[in-house]
Amino acid sequence: MENLRFLVVEDSPTMRQLISFSLKRFKGCKIVEAVDGVDALKKLQSEEVDMILTDINMPVMDGLKLVTLVKQNPKFRDIPIVIITTEGAQEDRDRGLSLGAEAYISKPIQSSGLIKVITDILEKRK
Amino acid sequence: MADDNDIFKKSEEFNQLINKQKAFLEELVKENEKLRYQVAQLKSQPHNNGLFREEIEVLRKRVESLELEKEELIQRYQQVEEENKDFAKRYVEIEEQNNNLANLYVASYQLHSTLDFQEVLHIVMEIVINLIGADTFSIMLLDEKSNELVVLASEGYDENTKFPNVRFGEGIIGQVAKSGEPYYINQATKSYPVDFEHPLACIPLKIKENVLGVININKLLVQKDAFTAVDYELFSMLAGHAATAIFSSKLYSQSERKLSTIQSFLDLLTTSQNQG
Known part of the structure; x- marks a missing residue:
């Protein structure tokens, strides 16, 4: 898997850096960063991406709203979404997945676990 | 024949x-x-x-x-x-x-990406939430004048929670600050009650032997059962790097304030001389 394009949506610079750092295991990947849902939708208008990785709790527009809007938009709805959040309760997980996210990862994340989830999603789509 | x-x-x-x-x-x-x-x-x-x-x-x-x-x-x-x-x-x-x-x-x-004290505090909190997986915790710094530890930032506690100052050397938190040694509870952490003065973990923030403050963790995120090996590495890193970052940013803020005062004083002198 090479030259993948990821959109990382996170308000925390620490998490943005950690996720981006982990994604660099994919050779030649391009990472676009957004600080909230609105910023992510703006970035989607100008950047083509293969996957969106989003937090839930963010200012302006949260991750669940972002997932809903992306999955409603015919232009973007095929982009797989991975939710990465501190919200680890089962009902939060069910909600995120019911909105159309492909995977739900609870923080704190393990770099190798994140890579495996992404690889599995992209493999299934081949 | x-x-x-x-x-x-x-x-x-x-x-x-x-x-x-x-x-x-x-x-x-x-x-x-x-x-x-x-x-x-x-x-x-x-x-x-x-x-x-x-x-x-x-x-x-x-x-x-x-x-x-x-x-x-x-x-x-x-x-x-x-x-x-x-x-x-x-x-x-x-x-x-x-x-x-x-x-x-x-x-x-x-x-080490900033010298702004509030930003440093925010980053320490982000690390404790996102990388360690803490739900309820506080950051305390030592007030050298009163010799007490004072809460500067907190996350996850009830709105009505009151944070008493902790005397240096008293209780778990005070002892951690005095000894400079971290304190952990390794038993099942989910059932452990949230009690400010009885944390799951208390990590000293220290530069060499000087303790600047502590991080108290009272509750982990619901999906996290207990501390893992990487958490102890992070605690160890936080003990040194967070302390250095906090100390540097405090010094920077103080020097900025002094510089501003000196600048104002110089401006006043210049104005007085010009008028005189």
């Missing part, structure tokens, strides 16, 4: 008998030859048996060497199998180390 005929007949019959006997003898001779040949062959058998035995011996040795080779291959296979298991285990360990290093690198990078 009749007798002549009889004699002729009898001589014919005798001739035929003789011929038959001759043929029989010839057959016997042939058979004899065959048997002689077989006897000769049989006589030469001991020599053939010797050759055969040699061949058997060679084959037996080959079988033995193949058996040995097979044993060696089985042993080698078992060794490779063991090595394989070892490599798999090592791979998992390296993956874990890689995860740890990624977390430590990012945490350290972020901590």
Whole structure:
């Protein structure tokens, strides 16, 4: 898997850096960063991406709203979404997945676990 | 005449008998030859048996060497199998180390990315939430004048929670600040009640032997059962790097304030001189 394009949506610079750092295991990947849902939708208008990785709790527009809007938009709805959040309760997980996210990862994340989830999603789509 | 005929007949019959006997003898001779040949062959058998035995011996040795080779291959296979298991285990360990290093690198990078005191505090909180997985925690700094630890930032507590100042050396928190040694509870953390003065973990923030403050963790995120190996690495890193970052940013703020005061004073002097 090479030259993948990821959109990382996170308000925390620490998490943005950690996720981006982990994604660099994919050779030649391009990472676009957004600080909230609105910023992510703006970035989607100008950047083509293969996957969106989003937090839930963010200012302006949260991750669940972002997932809903992306999955409603015919232009973007095929982009797989991975939710990465501190919200680890089962009902939060069910909600995120019911909105159309492909995977739900609870923080704190393990770099190798994140890579495996992404690889599995992209493999299934081949 | 009749007798002549009889004699002729009898001589014919005798001739035929003789011929038959001759043929029989010839057959016997042939058979004899065959048997002689077989006897000769049989006589030469001991020599053939010797050759055969040699061949058997060679084959037996080959079988033995193949058996040995097979044993060696089985042993080698078992060794490779063991090595394989070892490599798999090592791979998992390296993956874990890689995860740890990624977390430590990012945490350290972020901590030293700013000289703004509030930003540093915010980054410490982000690390504790996102990388350690703490739900309820507080950051306390030592007030050198009062010799008390004061809460500067907190997350996850009830709105009504009051944070008493903690005297240096008193209780778990005060003792951690005094000794500079971290405090952990390794038992099942989910059932542990949230009690500000009885944290799950208390990590001193120190530069060399000077403790600046502590991080108290009272509750972990719902999906996190207990502290992991990487958490202790992060605690260790936080103890040093967060302390340095907090200290540097405080010094920077103080120097900025002093610079601003001096600048104002100089401006005032310049204005007075110009007016005078």
